[in-house]
Amino acid sequence: MLVAGIDSSTQSCKVVVRDAATGALVRSGRAAHPAGTEVDPAAWWAALQEAVTDAGGLDDVEAVSVGAQQHGMVCLDADGRVVRPALLWNDTRSAQAAADLIRELGDGDEAAGRQAWAEQVGVVPVASFTVTKLRWLADAEPENAARTAAVALPHDWLTWMLAGGPAAGLEALATDRGDASGTGYFNARTNSYLPEVLRRALRRGPDEELPHLPRVLGPAESAGRGSADGPAPGVLLGAGTGDNAAAALGVQARPGDVVVSVGTSGVVSGPSDTAPVDPTGIVAGFADATGRQLPLVCTLNAARVLTATADLLGVDVGRLSDLALEGPSGAGGLVLVPYLEGERTPDRPGATGAVHGLTLSTSTPAHLARAAVEGLLCGLADGIDALVEQGTRVDRVVLVGGGARSEAVRRVAPVVLGRPVVVPPPGESVADGAARQAAWAATGAAEAPEWGDEALDGESVTYDAPEDPAPGRAVRARYAQVRDLTDA
Numbered sequence: 001m002l003v004a005g006i007d008s009s010t011q012s013c014k015v016v017v018r019d020a021a022t023g024a025l026v027r028s029g030r031a032a033h034p035a036g037t038e039v040d041p042a043a044w045w046a047a048l049q050e051a052v053t054d055a056g057g058l059d060d061v062e063a064v065s066v067g068a069q070q071h072g073m074v075c076l077d078a079d080g081r082v083v084r085p086a087l088l089w090n091d092t093r094s095a096q097a098a099a100d101l102i103r104e105l106g107d108g109d110e111a112a113g114r115q116a117w118a119e120q121v122g123v124v125p126v127a128s129f130t131v132t133k134l135r136w137l138a139d140a141e142p143e144n145a146a147r148t149a150a151v152a153l154p155h156d157w158l159t160w161m162l163a164g165g166p167a168a169g170l171e172a173l174a175t176d177r178g179d180a181s182g183t184g185y186f187n188a189r190t191n192s193y194l195p196e197v198l199r200r201a202l203r204r205g206p207d208e209e210l211p212h213l214p215r216v217l218g219p220a221e222s223a224g225r226g227s228a229d230g231p232a233p234g235v236l237l238g239a240g241t242g243d244n245a246a247a248a249l250g251v252q253a254r255p256g257d258v259v260v261s262v263g264t265s266g267v268v269s270g271p272s273d274t275a276p277v278d279p280t281g282i283v284a285g286f287a288d289a290t291g292r293q294l295p296l297v298c299t300l301n302a303a304r305v306l307t308a309t310a311d312l313l314g315v316d317v318g319r320l321s322d323l324a325l326e327g328p329s330g331a332g333g334l335v336l337v338p339y340l341e342g343e344r345t346p347d348r349p350g351a352t353g354a355v356h357g358l359t360l361s362t363s364t365p366a367h368l369a370r371a372a373v374e375g376l377l378c379g380l381a382d383g384i385d386a387l388v389e390q391g392t393r394v395d396r397v398v399l400v401g402g403g404a405r406s407e408a409v410r411r412v413a414p415v416v417l418g419r420p421v422v423v424p425p426p427g428e429s430v431a432d433g434a435a436r437q438a439a440w441a442a443t444g445a446a447e448a449p450e451w452g453d454e455a456l457d458g459e460s461v462t463y464d465a466p467e468d469p470a471p472g473r474a475v476r477a478r479y480a481q482v483r484d485l486t487d488a
């Protein structure tokens with residue numbers, strides 16, 4: 001039996017077709033997404049179909065699940081038409097809405113608001129979360145807010161499109177707790193939507209109707225079958241989930257593993273039985289795709305720090321990696337603070353990047369390349385510290401995402417993160433997790449299938465933590481000195 005997993009992430013859509021029992025890769029495909037932080041969902045749908053075709057179609061596949069970028073706001077009208085282009089997780093226009101929502105829940109007091117959000121919702125709003133985008137919509141585009149009859153996330157919408165889209169009706173919309181927990185109006189600890197939070201975000205009165213929200217499915221539940229005229233006719237549709245929950249499922253993360261993803265976003269997450277309560281908002285209380293919790297820290301700047309630095313130096317990412325490995329540990333005091341798209345962790349939506357410590361001796365491509373790799377990893381190291389503070393055990397790091405293909409990232413990561421780093425063979429952890437969820441839905445087993453070595457498309461490589469932690473600590477200490485000197 002074959003199953004498929006789809007990853008509709010920020011920059012592209014990827015499809016893997018795997019054997020449901022062993023996880024062995026049978027075929028794969030991909031297609032690019034448009035750039036920008038506001039995207040017409042029709043572009044994702046077109047890319048999904050192109051990627052499915054590239055993967056040889058889904059005719060022989062029993063089940064398919066969609067993993068997708070979290071938080072994106074997809075508003076639908078009563079007929080199921082998209083109301084406006086989706087605002088993505090990395091769109092920061094709702095930063096003020098986030099600040100307002102925090103203060104409102106604390107009756108004007110920010111600290112009380114943060115505590116209330118952390119306790120009642122499990123997250124403290126930042127511009128990434130859907131709830132803040134809805135508040136922005138209510139204020140900036142009230143006519144679009146009024147037309148919104150349902151709110152979905154990218155994976156909910158794509159799964160619904162596979163099921164027939166508008167023809168299936170808004171009631172057919174489904175999600176899972178992994179993705180619902182990133183909305184800001186779902187509590188992952190109590191497994192329930194928070195309609196009053198949604199009402200507040202949309203500024204709707206007590207008697208006004210709220211938009212329809214997707215049904216929250218269990219990890220192995222099905223969202224129906226693919227429509228006859230779509231790319232997955234008759235195929236069982238898994239619940240799908242957010243891309244980070246899918247990645248954790250894809251790498252079969254075990255207790256003590258922290259998954260670090262260097263994709264468009266930088267993510268640190270670790271499956272846990274305990275929901276975090278973090279009023280600083282650094283650790284978000286998301287859910288995973290197995291019924292547990294997935295405390296998560298996310299930065300806005302990761303793999304694109306590498307591509308941007310490569311562009312600056314006029315080289316490709318392969319050469320950037322070589323240069324970074326030629327540069328000295330600590331880059332001679334040169335630090336690149338990587339807030340190229342503003343930042344979410346720390347919460348500085350208006351910040352820009354900075355380079356500190358330029359001298360005649362550090363003004364070389366190798367120093368700058370090294371500083372870029374170290375800067376992005378220092379942000380992720382701060383994230384690991386925050387997870388540890390929330391009680392997560394960290395024995396080793398599992399490094400995934402496009403940036404994990406960089407040899408420099410792989411080699412410098414154990415130094416800066418201070419832990420052994422396991423790099424699975426280059427692949428698509430999100431699409432793999434979605435495929436594993438599809439296999440789970442198809443078999444109806446109590447637990448997700450255990451896939452062994454056959455599911456790995458090569459060898460995992462472990463990069464040991466250095467015996468001497470001093471150089472890594474020095475890199476982080478120097479970064480901490482200048483991190484807070486940037487604007488905004």
Ligand SMILES: Nc1ncnc2c1ncn2[C@@H]1O[C@H](COP(=O)(O)OP(=O)(O)O)[C@@H](O)[C@H]1O
Nearest residue numbers: 009010011012263264303317401402403405406
């Ligand atoms: N060898 C490499 N070195 C550095 N960056 C890379 C490499 N290969 C891919 N990337 C970067 O990884 C990113 C894509 O990663 P991916 O995890 O697929 O992102 P997303 O899921 O957010 O779309 C792109 O920015 C790409 O340039």
Ligand SMILES: O=C(CO)[C@@H](O)[C@H](O)COP(=O)(O)O
Nearest residue numbers: 009010069070089263264265
């Ligand atoms: O906002 C988050 C997590 O909270 C991001 O991780 C998005 O889910 C996008 O992921 P990538 O496209 O970078 O994988």
